[in-house]
Amino acid sequence: MPINVQGDKEFDSVTSIQNKALRINLNENIYGTFAEIGAGQETVRNFFRAPNPTGTIAKTMSAYDKDFSDAIYGAEPAKRYVTEPRLKAMMAYETGLIEKRISRLKHPNKLFFSFANTVATIDWAKKYKGHGWIGIRYQTTPKEEYNEIIMHVQLHENKAAQQQISLGIMGVNLIYAAYYHHDDPKTLLKHLYDHLSPDKIEIDTINFTGPAFKDVDNRLMSLQLVRNGMTNAVMFAPSGNNVLPANVLYKKNILTLRGSFRPVTNVNISMYEKSLQMFMDEHKVERAATEVIFEMTLFNLKAEGDEIAEKDFLNRADLLCALGHTVMISNFQQYYKVVDYFAQFTSEPIGLTMGVTTLIDIFDDKYYKELSGGILEAFGILFARNVNIYLYPAKDEETGEILSTKNLRVNNNTRGLYNFFKQNDRIIDITDFEEQSLNINSRKIHEMIHEGKSGWEKMLPETVTKLIKENQMFRKK
Incomplete structure (x- = not known):
């Protein structure tokens, strides 16, 4: 459907990058600064090429030198510049500056913004592929509190020049979507990939804050990233905020369930x-150096049919x-893909906790x-690294037999492979368990809660039972 600008301009529903920049430039109220570090001024270049850039661009800069950057935005104690705190400092400084320098009395309808990115593109040896933080701090109505959209991207192209072009496209998409799709965050998310693909640039973390997004749950936005194929996995902390997987997992011992x-x-x-x-004892590691991840796959999340x-x-x-747990949502149906994903961030031990049916x-x-x-x-991927499987037993519903590595039956074609890994202590039984707990079935518990029946309460942690009752979770509508 055509989109009208100032009554006489038409834009297609999938608008070209040139026309997006033009529409922003022609809006007399959208006005702000561009601060881009590490990959050139790839976003603002698109606005300079479109007509009427003076209507939009208050200032553009690239404080490429670290000392200059520290002098403007404040010193970085860890001397790390491609970080979320650095991005936030850049945006806050620039919006503060424009508020000081542009009179609200003279321009009462202005919608101020600061767009920023801090990026490391691929190095000449192609050892580090590149990544960065991109964000916009902006207003949708004059004088309101600022909204923020902040995201982390992984750069997958093999040349720095190609990565710069893709960053510029995504930057324009972000600014355009922030203004013209903020009322529908799911649609906003999809438009970030106009004229791009996840093969070129991957969004693995995104957070929305501010009055325009007061009803947005960032965990749902994380879920959308995976559902839309924009990334393979996302994480959120116990606080509910989306977090960068690399920050959580970097050089950590990892146990996942x-x-x-x-x-x-x-x-x-x-x-x-x-x-x-068992994991800490086996590898002689400290709890503080170990990250426990509770993982749900898209398949796990599909309660009925194909919908989540x-x-x-x-x-x-x-x-x-x-x-108090960190949660990961992924599209990794096979476990070797999970291990391969974790191995991007750490060379430390990895543990997989699972039940008999999964094994x-x-x-x-x-x-x-x-x-x-x-x-x-x-299995070359799964066990080539320092990986152990911790197996929780199960009870055979027909015979009452306790199933563990000692008596479970695997596919005939892979029995030799299974025996090899078991004998080499890569698959380890959890022996310290309460037999009565093996009668607990989450599906049956869910059915009981759904139907409003009682008797399930003691099969769940006390905190979980309390929350389910207080918030009427899993109940029939």
């Missing part, structure tokens, strides 16, 4: 506590956050047909 957590049960907590202690119920997702997220699935070669090397290729 995958599940639906619908809801979190005593079994989930027992698996976490017992495997964590957002309320249901938020219920699960609220419960995990209330227990049996891992050793089923039908799940690896898309790989040219099949299950051997997957």
Whole structure:
């Protein structure tokens, strides 16, 4: 549908970068500064090329030298400049400056903004592929509090010049979407990739704040990144804020538990506590140097059919956050992909906590047909690194037998492979467990809560039970 600008200009629904810059330039009230560090002035260049840049650009700068940057925005104690705090300092300084220098009495309708990025593009040896922080601090109505959209990107192109072009395109998309799609954040998110693809530039963290986004739950925005194929995995902290996976996982020992957590049960907590202690004892690592990740895949989140119920997702997220856990949402159906993802950030030990059914699935070669090397290729990734599997037992519903590595049956084609890893202590039984907890079934508990029945309360952590009751979680509508 055409979009009118000042009554006589038309723009297509998927607007070209040139026309986006033009529309911003022709809006007499949008006015602000561009501060771009590390990759050239790739975004503002598009506005200079469009007609009437003086209507939009108050100032543009690139404090490329670190000493100059410190002199303007404040010293960085750790001497790290491609960081979220640096980006926020840049935007706050620039909007403060424009508020001082531009009279509100003379320009009562101005919508001030500061766009900023701090980026490290690919190095000449192509050892570091490049990444950066991009953000906009802006107003949608005059004199209101500022809104912010802040995101982290990974740069995947093989030349710095190509990465600069993609950054410039995404910068224009961000400014345009911030002004013309802020009332629909999901649509805003999609428009960040106009004329781009995740193969070129990947958004792995995004946060929205300010009056325009007062009803936005940033965890849902994280979920959208994965659902839209903009990234493979996102994380949010116990606070509920989205966090950069690289910051959470960098050089850490990592223990991860995958599940639906619908809801979190005593079994989930027992698996976490017992495997964590085993992991720390096995590798002689400290808790402070170990990150525990509770992972939900898109498949885990699909309650019925192919759709993800957002309320249901938020219920699960609220419960995990209330227990103080960091949550990861991914599209990694196979575990070797999880390990490969973690290995980007650390060379320290990795632990995978799982139940018997999951382990049996891992050793089923039908799940690896898309790989040219099949299950051997997957296991080459999974166990080539310092990885252990911690196996929580299960009870056979028909016989009552306790299933562990001692008696479980895997696919005949992979039994030799399974025996090899078991004998080399890469698959370790969790033996310290309460047998009665093996009767807990999260699906049955969910059905009981959904139908308003009682009797499920003691099978969940006390905090979880309290929250479910207070907020009427998982109840039938």
